[in-house]
Amino acid sequence: MFNRSHMIAVVMGLRLTSCINILFFLLTFPDVTAIAQNNTSLISIMGTIMDSTTRKPLGLTTVILKSVHTSKIIKSILTNDEGGFNFNTLSNQPYEITITRIGYQKMILTVIGTSGMADSSFDLHEIQLSPESRQLKDVIVVAARPLIKRDVDRLSYNVQADPDNKIQSVLELMSKVPLLSVDADDNILLKGSGNYKIFINGRPSSQVSRNPREALRAMPASSILRIEVITTPPAKYDAEGLAGIINIVMNKKLEDGYNASIGVNYNNVIGMSENASFTGKKGKFGITGRAYDYKDFKRYLERKKTWQSFIPVTSLLTQQGIYSYAGIYNSENLELSYEFDSLNLVSASVGFFKSKYDDQTIQAAELLNDQNRLVQSYNLRDINPQNESGLDIDLNYQLGFKHHKNELLTFSYLRHNFPNSQSNEVLIDHQYDYPQNSYLQVNNNGTREQTIQLDYIHPAKRFTIDGGAKAIMRRNFSDFTGEIFDPIASRYIPDEKQNNQFNYNQNVYSLYNSWQLKFKPVDFKAGLRLEHTIVDADFRSEKSTIHENYTNLIPVISVQHTFSGSAVTLGYTQRISRPGIYQLNPFIARPNPQFISSGNPRLRAVLNNNFEVAYSAFGKGNYSIALSYSFANNSIQQVTTLVDTVSYTTYLNIGENKTAGLNASINYPFSKAISVNFNSALTYLWIKGTYSGRFYTNNGLQGYANTSLSYKINANWKAMASLTYVSANIMLQGRTNAYIFNTYRLSKQLFNKKLLLSASVSNPYSRYRYARTETVTTDFRQLVSSQRNYRMFALNVNYNFGALKSAIRKNQRSIKNDDLSGKSTSGK
Numbered sequence: 001m002f003n004r005s006h007m008i009a010v011v012m013g014l015r016l017t018s019c020i021n022i023l024f025f026l027l028t029f030p031d032v033t034a035i036a037q038n039n040t041s042l043i044s045i046m047g048t049i050m051d052s053t054t055r056k057p058l059g060l061t062t063v064i065l066k067s068v069h070t071s072k073i074i075k076s077i078l079t080n081d082e083g084g085f086n087f088n089t090l091s092n093q094p095y096e097i098t099i100t101r102i103g104y105q106k107m108i109l110t111v112i113g114t115s116g117m118a119d120s121s122f123d124l125h126e127i128q129l130s131p132e133s134r135q136l137k138d139v140i141v142v143a144a145r146p147l148i149k150r151d152v153d154r155l156s157y158n159v160q161a162d163p164d165n166k167i168q169s170v171l172e173l174m175s176k177v178p179l180l181s182v183d184a185d186d187n188i189l190l191k192g193s194g195n196y197k198i199f200i201n202g203r204p205s206s207q208v209s210r211n212p213r214e215a216l217r218a219m220p221a222s223s224i225l226r227i228e229v230i231t232t233p234p235a236k237y238d239a240e241g242l243a244g245i246i247n248i249v250m251n252k253k254l255e256d257g258y259n260a261s262i263g264v265n266y267n268n269v270i271g272m273s274e275n276a277s278f279t280g281k282k283g284k285f286g287i288t289g290r291a292y293d294y295k296d297f298k299r300y301l302e303r304k305k306t307w308q309s310f311i312p313v314t315s316l317l318t319q320q321g322i323y324s325y326a327g328i329y330n331s332e333n334l335e336l337s338y339e340f341d342s343l344n345l346v347s348a349s350v351g352f353f354k355s356k357y358d359d360q361t362i363q364a365a366e367l368l369n370d371q372n373r374l375v376q377s378y379n380l381r382d383i384n385p386q387n388e389s390g391l392d393i394d395l396n397y398q399l400g401f402k403h404h405k406n407e408l409l410t411f412s413y414l415r416h417n418f419p420n421s422q423s424n425e426v427l428i429d430h431q432y433d434y435p436q437n438s439y440l441q442v443n444n445n446g447t448r449e450q451t452i453q454l455d456y457i458h459p460a461k462r463f464t465i466d467g468g469a470k471a472i473m474r475r476n477f478s479d480f481t482g483e484i485f486d487p488i489a490s491r492y493i494p495d496e497k498q499n500n501q502f503n504y505n506q507n508v509y510s511l512y513n514s515w516q517l518k519f520k521p522v523d524f525k526a527g528l529r530l531e532h533t534i535v536d537a538d539f540r541s542e543k544s545t546i547h548e549n550y551t552n553l554i555p556v557i558s559v560q561h562t563f564s565g566s567a568v569t570l571g572y573t574q575r576i577s578r579p580g581i582y583q584l585n586p587f588i589a590r591p592n593p594q595f596i597s598s599g600n601p602r603l604r605a606v607l608n609n610n611f612e613v614a615y616s617a618f619g620k621g622n623y624s625i626a627l628s629y630s631f632a633n634n635s636i637q638q639v640t641t642l643v644d645t646v647s648y649t650t651y652l653n654i655g656e657n658k659t660a661g662l663n664a665s666i667n668y669p670f671s672k673a674i675s676v677n678f679n680s681a682l683t684y685l686w687i688k689g690t691y692s693g694r695f696y697t698n699n700g701l702q703g704y705a706n707t708s709l710s711y712k713i714n715a716n717w718k719a720m721a722s723l724t725y726v727s728a729n730i731m732l733q734g735r736t737n738a739y740i741f742n743t744y745r746l747s748k749q750l751f752n753k754k755l756l757l758s759a760s761v762s763n764p765y766s767r768y769r770y771a772r773t774e775t776v777t778t779d780f781r782q783l784v785s786s787q788r789n790y791r792m793f794a795l796n797v798n799y800n801f802g803a804l805k806s807a808i809r810k811n812q813r814s815i816k817n818d819d820l821s822g823k824s825t826s827g828k
Helices: 004-028 032-036 171-174 206-210 213-219
Strands: 042-052 063-066 073-078 084-091 095-100 107-113 120-129 148-150 153-156 180-182 186-188 197-200 224-230 244-250 255-267 273-280 285-308 315-339 344-367 372-403 403-432 439-459 462-484 491-494 500-519 521-539 543-563 565-576 589-592 595-597 606-618 622-643 648-667 674-691 694-712 719-728 734-736 739-750 755-764 768-776 781-787 792-807
Touching: 004 285, 042 095, 063 084, 073 084, 095 120, 095 439, 107 120, 148 622, 171 180, 171 213, 171 224, 180 674, 180 719, 186 197, 186 213, 206 213, 213 285, 213 315, 285 344, 315 372, 344 589, 372 589, 403 589, 439 589, 565 622, 622 781, 694 734
Parallel strands: 042 120, 197 244, 595 648
Antiparallel strands: 042 084, 063 073, 063 095, 095 107, 148 153, 153 224, 180 186, 224 244, 255 273, 255 792, 273 285, 285 315, 285 781, 315 344, 344 372, 372 403, 403 439, 439 462, 462 491, 462 500, 500 521, 521 543, 543 565, 565 606, 589 595, 606 622, 622 648, 648 674, 674 694, 694 719, 719 739, 734 768, 739 755, 755 792, 768 781
16 A cells, blocks of 8 residues: 555655756756846835724734736735735835725825835834724625736636626637637637647546537536636646647635525527536535536538549539437536545546437439539438447545645546447438448447546745656547348348457556746746657457557746736747547448548657747736747648549648737726627648648638627626627638627526526527538549528526535646547537
8 A cells, every 4th residue: 555654755755856956947047036136126115004092903904005007906915913014026116005904994005116226115114094983884895806817828717707607608608718719610729729638627528528519518607717728738737739728617616505506598509408516515525516418409401512523534423411410418527525634635526428419311412424414313311329428537635744735745546438339320212323222330439548647746935846747548449330231131231341340559658847936027937748658559350450659758938027917928838639539440431422531540649839929918908919830740631532433531640730820819898887808819821731642732811700798787787799700711622611600698687696597699690501611622622511500599597596604625736638639520
């Protein structure tokens, strides 16, 4: 057993490593202390708060320091037991000091500063507060929470500070978060890219890794504390996710007592959804639970697929039909926490999700020659039930140390299991010169994963060292079979050519060391992460194998300089993209016999270089602008070719990508009643690659813009309008089309703001829109057009109840698996 003496031995070893790191840092950067110095003088302000009648010191009195120039609060502190306070190392400028205490009159003082270059101290000596003469009644404390916060390596969006959090889902809210957008198919993009990792509370979750749209559509934004967009992830994170990491932090308000909420939502397109949450704490034990579900109403939408070949002869295939779907999605999560004492904390969580859909496609196909004469035709019905589920189990033990409350050693274990079952029964009839019989495909695939992790953090006043080790043992699997309908025997018979079993074992072992140095106004963070990956794959039916090993040393550097009311951030890192099961799976999916696709088990990991510089300003409004540049030389690209009369799509490591981006966001309150939010991105993409002996290149501008206007009619009524534009998406062989989305919403709070009602309408001008993907080569041109529901009406009801008292601790470190890409792009 690994007892406490063993733990202490591990800690002593890590402390020795920390001391060596500190010595190395100080020797390597001898001028680092100069960062804290300034050509201008510094001042300090101190004083003692006293009762004017009793002359006794007033401890725990609030003292607020505010800049006279910007009216921005610099710092807020409480006086000590002797009534003393002290503000050190302040820039030489005028300050306003506000002193408040319940039962006493507020006092405001001004310190002008000095014109000299030498450092100065301002001792205000005894400051006497007079008792309040009138009787104190109700006290209401109102504080404006900043909506956006920029840290040295990430940007945080405070969902609880967004007044629309109670009437939107997390997916809807994403379009307002800087650097994020939501495309025409509800896919989330980070700086215009779909290659990123998404976490819940800093941990991977099967419910969002497999299909984030369904999970975040069901999740109410009111259950979220903040959304972090980490564009320069520190070394403690796995190196996966070319564009970065999206971390969704749930509301962790675990306190003595209980709190609960229930909600019901109706959408004429998405369907009915329900959500519930419960939080409770009693002494050292805490519990929180959440549940979401929604039911997709059955819908019928048009679909059209065409390709026109030019070589060797001209021909035209046209498929037109109707696609229908209906299904359910549900997710449950339970978290437990027990604090044995101030130094030992144990937490555990279990999460489960399940979705079930019944999809069908009915279509007619015609193939014409260059003289516009019919060559082939047939009718097709694809019956496609899908079942997907996931189970997450997370265990954490945190050990603290008496001499420093923030020095922590954490042991973590994480287990994922998410299987998927899918079948396609393709019925073909009314054939004209088309020999294909009906057929049946079944594909059972998924991922099983275990992770063990050790983290240690050694903090100091200005210097913090992070270190740890991690092992991920992952198994991707796919077992697929095929059968062909025999019209003579009137039954399906096995098709051995379509049968195979695929196992893809991927183990990732890593060590990391991270350092953070804080010298106001500069915050410096750097680190190294060493990852060794072992891949073993086999095709049992074909008796072929893949064995691969590779090692990556990933550097991370982030620097932030904070000014009065603004900050400039610089960052550089390398990121790895390892293909996931959807890109690896060799199963040849044929829901349509003339449009087939498969993964590629021989895909290699992609290494990307990311550079970023950002400027953020905070005051009455929030402003942020970021410039970024990234490049990769063996990126994974989706490619399509035409073989005879069949369009075949797969993935290959053939791309060379370069991306330059500009992201800008503004949040500005014009008044207490009216506020505006603007979020945009503009990207120029260069992409090239060689496929089937032919060179392809594509480039151009792509981007998005979202703006929303909120109007608080009175204390209980609120109105909101939003407009979103998403440009065409550029691919190696083609592009998609652009679209516009707009929403109008009205909400009302009842029963002391415990009950919330809201109604909304989106895109009232048109019932449908069309999503188009065009593929162009020298041999053929292909167009896929899908009808989408556009006009939507929604009603939402949410009720909160309960009472809470005091906060509970939770583990500060836990497992974060962020090393895979290739998330699902399926969806309705």
